[in-house]
Amino acid sequence: MSTYLEAYGHRLRPGYPLSSPSPATFGDCARPARLPSVCRVIEVRDLTKTYPGGSREAVAGLSFTARPGRVTGFLGPNGAGKTTTLRLLLGLTRPTAGEALIDGCPYARLKEPLRRVGALLESGGAHPGRSARDHLRWLARTHGISAARVAQVLRLAGLAEVADRRVAGFSLGMRQRLGLAAALLGDPPVLLLDEPGNGLDAAGLRSLRETLRKLAAEGRTVLVSSHLMAEMALTADQLVVIARGRLLADASVREFTGAKGPGALEEAFLRLTGGE
Numbered sequence: 001m002s003t004y005l006e007a008y009g010h011r012l013r014p015g016y017p018l019s020s021p022s023p024a025t026f027g028d029c030a031r032p033a034r035l036p037s038v039c040r041v042i043e044v045r046d047l048t049k050t051y052p053g054g055s056r057e058a059v060a061g062l063s064f065t066a067r068p069g070r071v072t073g074f075l076g077p078n079g080a081g082k083t084t085t086l087r088l089l090l091g092l093t094r095p096t097a098g099e100a101l102i103d104g105c106p107y108a109r110l111k112e113p114l115r116r117v118g119a120l121l122e123s124g125g126a127h128p129g130r131s132a133r134d135h136l137r138w139l140a141r142t143h144g145i146s147a148a149r150v151a152q153v154l155r156l157a158g159l160a161e162v163a164d165r166r167v168a169g170f171s172l173g174m175r176q177r178l179g180l181a182a183a184l185l186g187d188p189p190v191l192l193l194d195e196p197g198n199g200l201d202a203a204g205l206r207s208l209r210e211t212l213r214k215l216a217a218e219g220r221t222v223l224v225s226s227h228l229m230a231e232m233a234l235t236a237d238q239l240v241v242i243a244r245g246r247l248l249a250d251a252s253v254r255e256f257t258g259a260k261g262p263g264a265l266e267e268a269f270l271r272l273t274g275g276e
């Protein structure tokens with residue numbers, strides 16, 4: 001599969017005459033009955049963002065592609081522009097220049113976005129007085145998603161046993177799990193996750209790693225930002241490294257760490273970013 005994706009993944013655009021049952025609606029950013037895996041691509045093209053009053057560009061001419069079937073780790077020192085890039089991809093802030101596309105479309109033009117893109121940006125968002133289950137049921141109802149799927153994502157995120165507890169009593173790690181459960185609710189082919197490992201204990205990190213690997217193995221596109229180098233070395237296939245809004249590297253974990261193995265990622269990262 002990877003050879004096929006590598007050969008065609010970044011060149012195809014929605015609307016291409018693939019074997020999709022309804023390519024016409026696909027070009028319109030509607031979801032075809034079966035989304036061709038080669039089109040689940042996240043594309044950032046010459047993306048630039050200067051915040052009003054900002055002294056420098058938060059994102060500066062950034063270009064990269066995250067492809068299906070892989071976990072793409074999005075790395076960079078504090079303030080590098082990772083969250084800004086993810087917010088641009090989700091249409092939460094406007095680019096100063098360039099494009100941030102999913103399936104060839106800006107997020108705002110995607111039909112049924114919850115079923116197309118699962119996002120975890122921060123661990124807040126759930127009403128503290130609600131239980132995890134009620135929060136997810138409410139989200140599911142507003143997007144026409146079944147209660148059975150709620151139970152499924154609660155299990156996937158390791159929250160089944162605390163599903164009926166109020167979110168107010170949740171630890172940071174439990175809130176992160178709830179955020180991940182919400183991101184998975186629509187069974188989306190594309191996932192954008194901003195530091196999902198924050199606050200997770202060792203068991204939580206392992207389970208997150210296994211979940212992300214599995215999601216990628218199912219052919220989904222997983223873009224995940226993180227400061228946890230050891231985790232990224234074990235989780236990611238591809239690494240996109242930025243600093244001061246600019247691309248420093250876009251390489252496989254193997255290319256990054258060489259023969260030294262996953263333990264060498266932190267060293268390579270610090271060397272590349274000048275230990276910022």
Ligand SMILES: Nc1ncnc2c1ncn2[C@@H]1O[C@H](COP(=O)(O)OP(=O)(O)OP(=O)(O)O)[C@@H](O)[C@H]1O
Pocket residue numbers: 051052054058076077078079080081082083084085
């Ligand atoms: N709403 C905003 N208004 C003005 N400047 C902002 C805003 N959000 C972020 N910035 C600035 O943009 C730059 C990039 O920030 P961003 O949060 O995207 O980086 P990051 O790589 O996610 O950092 P971290 O790893 O610390 O979360 C920083 O200089 C930050 O101060």
